[in-house]
Amino acid sequence: MPELVHFKRADPLEHIFAGLNRDGGVVIDGFIDAQVAEELATDFQRELEDVPWGNNDEPERSDATDAFFGYRTKRLHGLIGRSSAFERILTGELPLACAKRVLGDYSKDVILSTNELMAIGADEVQQAFHRDGDTWRHVPRPRPELLVSFNVALTDFTRENGATVVVPGSHRWDRSRKPAPDEIAQAVMKKGSALLYVGELMHAGGANATEQTRVGMYFGYIPSWLRPLENSYVTVTEAAMKTLTPAAQRLVGYSETGFQLIL
Numbered sequence: 001m002p003e004l005v006h007f008k009r010a011d012p013l014e015h016i017f018a019g020l021n022r023d024g025g026v027v028i029d030g031f032i033d034a035q036v037a038e039e040l041a042t043d044f045q046r047e048l049e050d051v052p053w054g055n056n057d058e059p060e061r062s063d064a065t066d067a068f069f070g071y072r073t074k075r076l077h078g079l080i081g082r083s084s085a086f087e088r089i090l091t092g093e094l095p096l097a098c099a100k101r102v103l104g105d106y107s108k109d110v111i112l113s114t115n116e117l118m119a120i121g122a123d124e125v126q127q128a129f130h131r132d133g134d135t136w137r138h139v140p141r142p143r144p145e146l147l148v149s150f151n152v153a154l155t156d157f158t159r160e161n162g163a164t165v166v167v168p169g170s171h172r173w174d175r176s177r178k179p180a181p182d183e184i185a186q187a188v189m190k191k192g193s194a195l196l197y198v199g200e201l202m203h204a205g206g207a208n209a210t211e212q213t214r215v216g217m218y219f220g221y222i223p224s225w226l227r228p229l230e231n232s233y234v235t236v237t238e239a240a241m242k243t244l245t246p247a248a249q250r251l252v253g254y255s256e257t258g259f260q261l262i263l
């Protein structure tokens with residue numbers, strides 16, 4: 001089984017980018033420190049408890065989309081309006097540098113695609129392999145990379161509890177190629193570390209064979225002209241929007257040259 005390359009947060013960006021360019025995904029150990037991971041877990045805990053497992057509890061009405069989102073998985077959106085610690089991370093130097101680097105010429109102005117907790121519960125099965133970039137499947141390939149994502153571990157990610165399953169190098173594969181078992185790696189990492197990956201990388205949420213819930217904090221950047229997967233005007237209240245810094249507001253679509261939330 002291949003291993004993902006691990007970097008430290010303080011490693012030179014050029015090294016991180018070289019790994020990302022080659023494999024399509026890398027782990028950044030200690031992306032946030034343990035205290036911040038605790039703060040985030042506390043900020044989200046109560047609301048996460050209220051989220052149902054799966055987005056459809058009527059199996060007879062279930063379809064491929066429900067299966068993809070998982071029946072033993074909770075998803076909490078609009079994180080930017082729920083935690084100032086999260087807001088600081090999103091607008092931080094390293095994530096934005098990665099967005100600029102990966103999105104290249106398209107990155108003059110970036111926004112968020114989705115910001116979401118992905119909590120994989122006991123007995124969840126492995127998700128179907130996919131590429132997040134297929135959200136924009138109507139944009140013909142070959143094309144420049146449209147998405148760069150982070151999945152930050154708010155609990156340890158282990159092989160047993162559903163660490164993200166990834167296929168290193170698959171961002172360059174022919175679309176019809178399927179991964180062989182010995183081409184599949186897992187983003188095993190400690191709480192506070194992050195999987196950094198591009199939108200063309202094949203990956204999936206892992207199966208959770210433990211009693212503990214595995215919590216990942218996902219956020220992804222796209223060029224500002226592309227339609228985000230998550231509609232932040234729905235997932236973040238106006239009151240919460242008004243508390244955000246201008247940099248954070250820009251990430252959810254408010255711009256100096258466009259509509260102004262705070263006049």
Ligand SMILES: O=C(O)CCC(=O)C(=O)O
Nearest residue numbers: 118163164204205206216
């Ligand atoms: O939770 C994870 O590890 C990844 C899940 C994922 O890729 C998705 O739901 O799109």
